[in-house]
Amino acid sequence: MSDTPAAVVVRRGAYHDSVALMRVSRALSDLPGVEAAMVAMATELNVTILRELGFTVPEAGPGDLLVAVRAHDPGAAVEEAERRLATAHRPQAAAQEQPPLTTRSAAAAVDAGLVLVSTPGEYAFLEAYDAVEAGLPVMIFSDGVPVERERQLKELAETRDVLVMGPDCGTAVIAGAGLGFANVLTPGPAGVVAASGTGAQQVTCLLDRAGVGVSHVLGVGGRDLSAEVGGLSTMRALRMLDDDPATELIVLVSKPPAPEVARAVRELPLRTPVVPAMLREGGPDLTEAAEQALRLLGRSVPEWPSWPAWHRARPSAERITGVYSGGTLATEAALITGSRDIVDYGDDAYTRGRAHPMIDPTLRVEALAGAAETDVVLMDVVLGHGADPDPAASLAHAVARTPATVVVALIGTDGDPQDLHRQAAAFREAGAAVFTSNAQAARHARSLL
Amino acid sequence: MTPRPRAALLDAPPHVITVGAGLLDEALRAQAVRTTTVDWRPPLPGTAEALATVLADPRRQAANERAVGRLLSARPHLAGVRRASEVLPAGTFLHAGPPITWERASGPMRGALVGAMLLEGLAGDEREAGDRLAAGAVELAPCHEHAAVGPMAGVVSPSMWLFEVNDAEHGGTAYCSLNEGLGKVLRYGAYGPQVLERLRWMDEVLGPALAAALERTGPIDLRALMAQALQMGDELHNRNRAATSLLLRVLAPALVETASEHAASVLRFIDGNDHFFLNAGMAAAKVSADAARDEPGSSLVVAMARNGTDFGVQVSGLGGRWFTGPAGVPDGLYLGSYGPADANPDIGDSTITETSGLGGFAMAAAPAIVRFVGGEVGDAVRATRSMYEITLAEHPAYQIPGLGFRGTPVGIDVALVARTGLLPVVNTGIAGRVAGTGQVGAGLVKPPVEAFTSALLTLAQSVSDQF
Numbered sequence: 001m002s003d004t005p006a007a008v009v010v011r012r013g014a015y016h017d018s019v020a021l022m023r024v025s026r027a028l029s030d031l032p033g034v035e036a037a038m039v040a041m042a043t044e045l046n047v048t049i050l051r052e053l054g055f056t057v058p059e060a061g062p063g064d065l066l067v068a069v070r071a072h073d074p075g076a077a078v079e080e081a082e083r084r085l086a087t088a089h090r091p092q093a094a095a096q097e098q099p100p101l102t103t104r105s106a107a108a109a110v111d112a113g114l115v116l117v118s119t120p121g122e123y124a125f126l127e128a129y130d131a132v133e134a135g136l137p138v139m140i141f142s143d144g145v146p147v148e149r150e151r152q153l154k155e156l157a158e159t160r161d162v163l164v165m166g167p168d169c170g171t172a173v174i175a176g177a178g179l180g181f182a183n184v185l186t187p188g189p190a191g192v193v194a195a196s197g198t199g200a201q202q203v204t205c206l207l208d209r210a211g212v213g214v215s216h217v218l219g220v221g222g223r224d225l226s227a228e229v230g231g232l233s234t235m236r237a238l239r240m241l242d243d244d245p246a247t248e249l250i251v252l253v254s255k256p257p258a259p260e261v262a263r264a265v266r267e268l269p270l271r272t273p274v275v276p277a278m279l280r281e282g283g284p285d286l287t288e289a290a291e292q293a294l295r296l297l298g299r300s301v302p303e304w305p306s307w308p309a310w311h312r313a314r315p316s317a318e319r320i321t322g323v324y325s326g327g328t329l330a331t332e333a334a335l336i337t338g339s340r341d342i343v344d345y346g347d348d349a350y351t352r353g354r355a356h357p358m359i360d361p362t363l364r365v366e367a368l369a370g371a372a373e374t375d376v377v378l379m380d381v382v383l384g385h386g387a388d389p390d391p392a393a394s395l396a397h398a399v400a401r402t403p404a405t406v407v408v409a410l411i412g413t414d415g416d417p418q419d420l421h422r423q424a425a426a427f428r429e430a431g432a433a434v435f436t437s438n439a440q441a442a443r444h445a446r447s448l449l
Numbered sequence: 450m451t452p453r454p455r456a457a458l459l460d461a462p463p464h465v466i467t468v469g470a471g472l473l474d475e476a477l478r479a480q481a482v483r484t485t486t487v488d489w490r491p492p493l494p495g496t497a498e499a500l501a502t503v504l505a506d507p508r509r510q511a512a513n514e515r516a517v518g519r520l521l522s523a524r525p526h527l528a529g530v531r532r533a534s535e536v537l538p539a540g541t542f543l544h545a546g547p548p549i550t551w552e553r554a555s556g557p558m559r560g561a562l563v564g565a566m567l568l569e570g571l572a573g574d575e576r577e578a579g580d581r582l583a584a585g586a587v588e589l590a591p592c593h594e595h596a597a598v599g600p601m602a603g604v605v606s607p608s609m610w611l612f613e614v615n616d617a618e619h620g621g622t623a624y625c626s627l628n629e630g631l632g633k634v635l636r637y638g639a640y641g642p643q644v645l646e647r648l649r650w651m652d653e654v655l656g657p658a659l660a661a662a663l664e665r666t667g668p669i670d671l672r673a674l675m676a677q678a679l680q681m682g683d684e685l686h687n688r689n690r691a692a693t694s695l696l697l698r699v700l701a702p703a704l705v706e707t708a709s710e711h712a713a714s715v716l717r718f719i720d721g722n723d724h725f726f727l728n729a730g731m732a733a734a735k736v737s738a739d740a741a742r743d744e745p746g747s748s749l750v751v752a753m754a755r756n757g758t759d760f761g762v763q764v765s766g767l768g769g770r771w772f773t774g775p776a777g778v779p780d781g782l783y784l785g786s787y788g789p790a791d792a793n794p795d796i797g798d799s800t801i802t803e804t805s806g807l808g809g810f811a812m813a814a815a816p817a818i819v820r821f822v823g824g825e826v827g828d829a830v831r832a833t834r835s836m837y838e839i840t841l842a843e844h845p846a847y848q849i850p851g852l853g854f855r856g857t858p859v860g861i862d863v864a865l866v867a868r869t870g871l872l873p874v875v876n877t878g879i880a881g882r883v884a885g886t887g888q889v890g891a892g893l894v895k896p897p898v899e900a901f902t903s904a905l906l907t908l909a910q911s912v913s914d915q916f
Contacts, residue, residue, distance in 0.1 A: 022782035022890070023820045029786065036786035044721075045632040049785050098834035099488035101869040105838050106466045110485045113463025116477070118470040119489060122497050126868060127468045127489070129504045136466070137458050141473060152505050163458065177462035177482045180473060216459055244459050359472070385476040417479070 004035050007074035008055050010042070011065040016085060021065075024084045031080065033072040039081050042066045103127040107134035116179055117166075118142055124167060125149045132157045132164065139219065140166030141180045143348055147228050150221065154232040163240065164233050169219035170197025170346075171384075173204075180219075181358055183384035184415030188213020190293060191247035191272075193237040195220050195254035198326025198346075199286055201382060201411050202438055203251055203277055206290040208413045209436060210302050215246040222327070225257035231265055242270045251293050253277045253286070255331070279331050285439040286332055304440060307424055309405075309433040317405055317448045318374040323367045325357035329380045329409060329438045336442035342378070343367070358387040361394040368395075371404035378445045380438060381427065383412030383420060390418060392426035400430035407445045409438035493902055496867040499909035503864050506912045508746030516744040516751075516765045517841045517860035520805060523740045524617040525733035526668035527696075530659045532652075534607035536595070536624055541588040545603025545798045546756025547771040548591055551582045555757035557638025557793050560884030561602030562589075564640030568648050569606050575640070593752050594769065597624040598735045598798035600727060601636035601880055602757065609648070610656030614671065614732035616740055623736035625729065627651055627659075630722040632887055637880045638793070639887040658715045661707035662700050669699055671733040675807070676846045678726075679857070684815035685730045686799055686808030687876040687891055692726035693719065731798065734805040741765050741860075746915075748908055749841060750861035753804050753873065753896065757796035757880070762900045764863055764908060772904040774897025779879045781892010782820075793882040795894045800875050806844045806859030809874035809893065810836045814849045814857070818876075832874045833858065839865040839873065863908065866901045 021039045028037035036053060040046040042060035050057050055068045069077040100106035103115055107130060115131035117124050121144025128145075131138035132153060145167035157164045165172055171194070172179040176187055183201055185208050194200030194217060204214050218240065220233035234252070241247045249272060256278050257265065273296055277289030284292070291301045322342030324330035330344040344350075345357040345364055357364055364379065371377050381391050388394075399406045408427045412420040424434045435441035467474040468487035477484050492500055503509060537543065542565055544558060554562065563578040571586065572578035581587070592599045599605055603626070611624040626636075629647055633639040663669070674695050681691035697719050704712045719725045738751045747765035754761055761771040776794035783791070802808035812819060813833035816826045833849065836858035843856030861873055872895055879890040 020820060022784070025785075026782050029788075038785045045630075048632065053785050098831065098838065100466075100485065101488055101490070101838045101871065102865065103466060103468050103487055104865070106468070106485050106487050110464065110466070112466045112485060113458060113461075115466045115468065116473060117468050118473050119468060120491070123491060124469075125501050126492070126497075126504055127487070129501075131466070133510060142469065149501060149505070175459055175462045177465070177477065177480055179465070179477065182476070240459060246459075385480065386473055 004070050004072065005074050006055055006068070006070040007078055008050070008057055008066060008068040009078050010058055010060045011067070013063055014065040016041070016065065020085070024081055027084055028069065028077060028081055031077065034069060034077050036070040037077060037081070038066070038068045039085070040066055103130035104134065107131065107136055112136060114139065114174065116141065121145050121167070125153065128153055128164065129156070132160050132162055135160050135162060137163040138165065139169050139172050139179050140164070140221070141169060142166070143168035143351070147223055147226070150223060151229055154229060158232060163218065163236050165219040166221040169221050171200055171217060172219045173214060173217040175216065178385045181382060181384055181386040183208070183413045184417070185413060186213035186415070187215065187246070189215060189246065189248035189297060191215045191241035191244065191250045192217040193220060193234055193241065193250060193252045194218070195222055195224050195234065196328035198380070198382060198411065199253040199277065199279070199328035201326070201384065202286045202329060203253055203290045205411050205413050206287060206304065206437065207293065209304065210294050210299060212294060212297060212299055215244060216241065222255070225254050225261050225265070227258040227261060231257065231261040234265060235268055238265070238268055238270060238274070242272045247272060249293055249296055250274045251277055251289060253328070256280045279328065279335060281335060285336065286328070287437040287439040304435070304437040306435040306437070306440060307428045307433065309431055310428060311431055316374050317376045320376045320378060320445050320449065321371060323364050323377055323379040325364070326380050326382055326411070329411070332438055333378050333442045336439060337378070337446050358382050361388065361391065365394055365398040368398040368402040368404070371402050373403040375404035376445045376448050377402065377404045377406045378409070378442060379406065380409045380411060381423065383410070383416040383418040383423065385417065387418070392423050396426040396430040399427060399432050405448060406432040407441050408432045408434045409441040410434050410436055411438065490870060492868045493870050493898060496902055496905055499906045500864055500867055502909040502912050503748055503905065506746050509748060512744045512746035512766065513749055513841055513862065516741040516747040516749045519619060519740040520737050520860055521842055521845060522618050523672070523737035525614045525671045525736050526617050527663065527671050527729055528613045528615045528668045529663045530610045530627070530656055531613050531624070532607070532656065533605050533609045533611050536597070536611060537605065537607055538588070541590055543590055543592040543595055543597055543599060543603065543605035544756060545592060545599050545601065545796060546754040547759050547761030547773050549589065549756040549758060551589070553758050555793050555796065556882045556884040557796060557880035557886070558602050558757045560638030560640055561604040561635050563884065564635045564644060565604045565606035567640060568645055569608060591754070592798055593754055593763070596622060596739065598731045598801050599626050599636065600628070600731065600799045601797040601878060602638055603798050604635065608652045610651065610659070612729045612732045614729065614736050615668065616736045619740040621736045621739050623732045623739060625732035625735065627655060628722060628725050628728045631724065634887060637878070637887040638884050640885060654711050655715055655718065658704060658708035658711050662703035665703040665707050666699055669696070671729060672846055675730060675733065676848065679811060679814045679847055680850050682815055682817050684808055684811040684818065684876065686727070686802040687878070688815045688818045689726040689730065690723040692730060693723055696726050696729065727799065730807070731801050734801040734807060737805050738801060743768060746912070748862050748864045748905070750804060750863060753800040753875070754798045755795045755800065757793055760795060760896050760900055762904055764904045766908055767904065767911065770907070772900045772907065774899040777895050777897060779877050779892040779894035781879055781890050783879070783890035784888065787881070787889035791881050791886070791889045793880045795877060796880055797877065799877065803873050803875050804861065806840070806847055806857040809876045810840070810859070811847065811849060811857045812874065812876070813851055816851070835871055836874060838869050839871050863901050863905045867905050872896050872898060872901070
C-alpha cells in the first residue's frame, strides 16, 4: 500500500444516492494530488471495497456516509467532497424538445397537411415513402430518383389516396402557399396540373398578368406521363382540381405524354374544361396555351409586356444560343428558334453537387462571358419564392459585359419579392431586350438573325 | 368508378413538413406558411440502397405492426422458479450474448464459466476448470437460444435456479437466473469462495423458498408491477429499487407462510439487493420480445446482447441470425479507485430491457440515476426523447410520468437506426476486465453501428431474394 496519507470521515445519517456519490468520487479522483477517493454510503459492500483499497474504516452503518481519500492533503480533499455534495442537488433547466429526424417522426408529431422533400435525390425516396405511408401528400423537389422508385411511390399513394408531386417537381401552389420555386399569384379560377415546373410558372405568370388568378398549381414530375409511371399523379391531380370549387378551368402543362397515358387522361370523366399546354413540333406554345385559357374563361388577351433593348442588335448575328435555367422554357425556345445550342443548366448534368441555376448563377455567368459577338443569347430569368433574391445583381452585369446580343425571358409576377419591374429595368440597362413571354422572346431572337 | 381522392389538401394552406434544403423551408416561412423542419442528415454510409429496398418491401409495414403489436401486448407473469437442470440440455452452460468460444471469451466471461465449473464440482480448482473449458468439456450456448437471458456474463449451470416468466397473452416462456447482489458476484466474473458460498445458499435455500412462495402467491403480473415501478423512479435496468420493493411486498407473506425457517434470511437477502428484481424484469422483457420474433419482412430488433467480446442483435424478419460488432467499453462512473483501464468491454443480456423499451429508453423515468452518464436530468429526458426517433411504438402500459405519462419508446427498427444514425441508449454495469474481479462501475455504452447496418443489409438481401 501507498505511503500517501489517507483519511476516512463518517457523516452519520447523511444520505445521498449512490450515483451522486459515484460522481463525487470520480471528480475527487481526478483532482491533482488525489491518489484514491471513494465517497459512499457505508453499506457492507462499500466497506469491503474500502478495506480492499487499504483504508481503515471506522464503525458505520448503511445509513452513514463515508468519505475516504488518499491524497497529499487529505483534509482539503475531504472539504472538496463536502463542497461537491452540497452542490450535488441543483435545479435543472427544462429539457429541450427532440427535433424530428425523419419525416416519419415529424408526421407522427404534428398534424401536417403536406411534406416537401428536397434532400439529395438518392435519399428522397425514403422521406417521400414515409410521407405517403403516413397518408400525407408529398412534393418531391429532389431529382435523381430512379423511375421504378417513382412508380412504387405512386402506387403506394393510390392505396393511401394521396397525391405525389414529383420527383423533380420544381413548383407548386396550394391554396396560395408557394412551394419550391413559386411565383406570388393572385387567387383565382385557373388550376394547373404541371409535369413541368417552369412551364407552369410561365403559364401562371401570364394568366396573372392578364388578371386571371390561380387556384392551385399541382406538380406531378417530368416523368409522370411516361409509360413507366402511367400518369398516376396527373390523373389524381386532375380529379382533385375537378372537385375543387375554386377551380373553373384546368391547364395541363406537360411534355407530349406516352400515347396510352394520353388516352387514359383524355378518358377521365371531368366536368372542368382542360386546356392542354404540351410543347411539340408545330403545336401551340405556352403563351398560346395561356391565351386559349383566357378565351375559355371569357377574358381578353392583353399585350404581353416587353421592353426593347436600348441598343439595336448587331447586324452580324449568326446563331442563337440558349442559356436557360428552366427545362421547359429551353425546350420551347428550341422549338421556336430551331437552334440546337439551347442549354438547360437546370438539367441533372449541371446540378450535381451544385445549386440550381435559379439560385446559383455561376454557370450562366460563365456562359455569357464565353459568348461570341455574332451570338444572340436567349436566356430566362425566373422570379418568385425560392429563386435568387436578386438575379440581376449577377446576371445583368454579365449581360452588360458579353459581346453577344441578349434576349431575356423574364418569368414573374408583380407580386414576386424580386420586383419584376426593377429586374426588367436592370437587364434593359445592361443592353438586353426583355420579354414576359418566353415564346415572344424566342421569336424576337429569331428575327435578329 | 374508384372513389375520388379527398380534396382536403386544397382547402387551406397546409402545414408543411420540410425535409432537405433549408432555403425552401425559409421560402415557406416568408409566406407565413407553418412548417415543421426535419433535422435531416444522410443515412449511415452504404445503407441508402438497402433502406429503399427495405422500406419499399410491401410486407414491412404490416409485419412491423404485427411484430411490435405482440411485443406491446405481451403480459409477462412470474410463474415460479425452476432449477436450471430442468431446462438446460445436459452438459451445457448458457452464457450471455451471441455465441462465444472459450478462446474468444473475455476475462469476466471466463471467470464466470470457471465459477460455474467449481460450483458444479466439474473442476477442483481454477486451473483445472480453465483447462477443461478450453478442452470443450462443457457445451457453451447463448441464453437467448434457450428462451433465457442472463445479466452480465449470464452464465447458467445446472444447479442454479431460474425465474420462469410466462406470457399470458401469447403463451411464451422465458427464464433468467436469480440475482446474486452487487460487488464480487459470478455474473461479473468473480468466483472466490464467498461467491460460490452464496451460490450454494441460493441453490439450497433461496431457490426452494421462492418456489414455495410463488406457488402460494400464484403468477405475479409483472407488466403491472413494472408499469408501477417506472412511475416510482425505476428504469428497470440500472435502477430496480422500486420494483424490488414491490416484489418483496408480494413475496413477504408467502415466504413467511411457506418457508418460515428461512423467511428472514431470504427477505434480508432480497432487501439487501436493489437489483433483485432485474432478473425477473429481464425474463419479462425476453418473453415479450420473443413474442415479436419471426415475422417475415419485419425490421424490428428482437434481441440485443453482449458476451463481453461481441455485441449482437437479432431482427424479427431474420430468424435466429446474429449480427455482431465489437462490444464497446462503457462510459460511466467507477467504484473506488477503479477506472476505464480496469473495465471489460460491454457484457450481458440485460440489453433485453432496452430492446423492450426499458432501461436506457426509459431514462426519463429515473432521474435518480441519470448522473451515471455524468449528466443531468435534462440528459435523461433527451435520451428517452431521442429513442422515439428509432422505435416503432410507444408502450401502452410502461409510461413516464415526467413526459406526461407518454409511453416509453419501444421497438427498435434497424432501418430507423440506419436513417438517423442514432444508436440505442444502453445503461449497463461495468465488469472488471480481469477474471475474478467483479463489478468495477456502471454507466452508458454505445452499441457498434455495424451490428445494425449488417442486419439491415441482410434484410434488404432477403427482400431481393423474395421477389
